[in-house]
Amino acid sequence: MSLVVDSREIANHQLVRYSESEPVPLPGVQDMLSALWRLASEQVQEEGDAALARACLWNLVAFHSNPKLPRGNSAGEAMRIETLLQDVSASVPARVIHLEEWRNEAAPEPGKEVEAWVTTHCLHTGTGPHLLCCEQINLAGYGERGHSHFPALVRALLVPDIPVGLLWLDNVPRRGRLLGQLLQMADRMIIDSQRAQDTDSLLAVNDLQRASPGKVADLGWLRLNPLRHLIADFFDPPGRAEQLATLDRILMEISPEGRTTGYLLLGWLLSRCGYHDVQAVDLGDRKDAFRWHVKRADGKLFPLDIQVSDGDGGLDGIFCIQLEAGGDTFALRDVDPEHMSVAGPDRSLPSVPLREATEPELVADALGAGLHNGVYAEALAMAAVLAETEQWTQ
């Protein structure tokens, strides 16, 4: 066994990684992890460091496929995912089972369609005499059939009696055998609807949510939290909430990347305010503008406009949202990547901090409690209605 030790910093804490450099025979993964623990523990003791404490609140099964790139050409993406998984397990201790699908890569040896590597990460948290340690198993499946081994391997490697999170690192998944089998094991499925660059994908997210109610945690949705808070703030003062029922206009400006997130935010706004009747308006060949008419309870229609502009809309891709009601205007606009201006009848501020969460923070949130999926489900369903009606006009 050859132990490789390296380290990096996470939020001012040192993360030390102990890994076996060679692939591990599949039946020996568990034994190799135990051996790795012993070696890491001995090394830590030899260095006079703190004791190792193994922690595990979740099984985190992370899946991504590399349909085109050969394995050696994807170091950047691989590093990004590796760093993401380490950062997540540093804040939510988990056994990570990382599934990599290399459909276009031949198996290294005939019959060896899956290879495994094992790693343990130990974090100096600075809060006590222990190093907090988690473990990661990387499984690489080669060729057309490599991935078919994944479900059985995952079943064998799950830590019992703790929940299973399935982190889908690819584009929004469409139904398939692998997804179905992994989803069956999962207590939570983490996707990122922002990866859905077309309206079809948004509809696929809605299908997935409806097929697994309460299971889906959407990073695109969680990314909207700060913005939802800011919009909600406008309507806290007495009498303001009533204005939500009599909106006169909604205007949103987004970057091309912010389309699905924008739909989701509008879906949330419409569903929470009780607007369900929307009609897309045909704006001809324009690709930079979309319009719907929304029906109020009093029968009056009001316009909902999306303007697509070039530029950096931040992580959520939304530059500006403006609501008008009864002569009052409520507007939020990007000032810079971390600040927005707030303009409303009760409060106007040139700049308020709007820290958008990083991807590891969002995944950690997705594994947390209190997802309030009912609100998400309604927002997503309404976003799907916007997407569908927009498709009909094209």
Add this chain to the structure above:
Amino acid sequence: MNPLREGLTQERVPEPHVMVIFGASGDLCKRKLLPALYSLVRERMLPAKFAVMGVARNKYSVDEFRDHMRDGCDRYARRKPVDENVWQDFSRGLYYKSAEFDDLDAYKQLKKELEEIDAELGTPANRLFYLSTPPSVFPMIVENLGKAGLVSRAHQPWSRIIVEKPFGRDLESARKLNRELKQVFREAQIYRIDHYLGKETVQNMLTFRFANGLFEPIWNQYHVHHVQITSAESLGVEGRGSYFEEAGILRDMVQNHIFQLLCLVGMEAPISMDANAIRDEKVKFLKSLRPLPTDELDDYVVRGQYVAGHVLGESVPGYREEPGVSPDSTTETFVALRLLTDSWRWANVPFFVRAAKRMPKKATDISITFRNAPTALFRNGDGANDVSNVLTIRIQPDEGISLHFGSKVPGPTMDVAPVNMEFRYGTSFGKEPPEAYERLLLDAMLGDPTLFIRDDETEASWAFISHIHQAWAERKERSIPVYPAGTWGPPEADALAARRSAEWRKP
């Protein structure tokens, strides 16, 4: 109801109001209250229409007060550096009034100024008063608030008052203070604050006990050998010698913080998470504490006082050498109690409670020691099975829970060694918990009194503690046991535990 709030982290935002802090030039305001308010503003948990009026004797201008508070936020805010835009928005709503607390005209003037703020902000006359002053002026402030017409006893606009500890110095003064408060405020408007209840780990006691099916069935006399609560400070009296001479550790720590922890460990399950349901159970537990027999007090209570010693590598003076302390003081800086309750759940289970200054380190924890296995099948070399199962709940620092149990040592023999199973708050959730004052201030603004102390709770705890003070006063002892600073207390405390086959933990 704002429909956009549903599903957000904060589903309710306090109604617009003005918070009036008496004693605003003091340390508590600068170190805790304003930084907590700033954090709440930063997290957008406060209403847009919100202002703070500081009231104190110091002759600050409004700008000087804002500068003073900015300094406090720069130094003590949970998230640093202070965000300039947030501060500008927040500080525009900071006002200050210099006033003598006994000057009724100043309160009438304050009323006018608050009405002007209401008019400017468009807020209703909702008020949250905070008494961050010496307790001696609580009654005077409350009486003048009433006389100046600053208090609404109605539900809208609302008035609430947060009262800092100590709530009296004995049963009689606590009752008197409660009567005085209730001449102006209804009990439902009074929020007696104990910042321990704002700590996540303290609140987690309710979750731990009542959200898990595992522990509650063994949380009783049939399975628990004894319970220990320790609140240890490495610091001494830190320039508060004259205050501490009057208080002593029994009043300063046990009557409030430790008794709250005791209630959370010992109380029955409430019928709901409603504030009064929880507080009813706490009061029932306090009332079940068996009064200590005066003639056998030493078998139940040990007090001590630190003498010069070494703490964390520093030589420190004894208590009697501290500024403001009498050279022949008998004020206790250490107290250990053995408490029993007259309840079915806890019959004959001793609760060992200990609080002290100048201990080897700062630590607060609760430990539940379970009864040993009935037979010692696995004998160690000395013929004993010496592994006790201990569940420890660490309140501070390194918040978490650990379970101590015996495990077979690998090898050909059947040796048993103690091991720990650990849960650590800081590493399991990866989220920074809010400061205790943030949670408590927000709850008071929302009108949720669950984490505040009701009048009958303070009176029940004082009834118990005052009895000990009376017994000590009658003895007129000229000296009490001593312990060197940096140790775990006088040997008499060890004997107190040992008489019931227990041993103090070393946190």
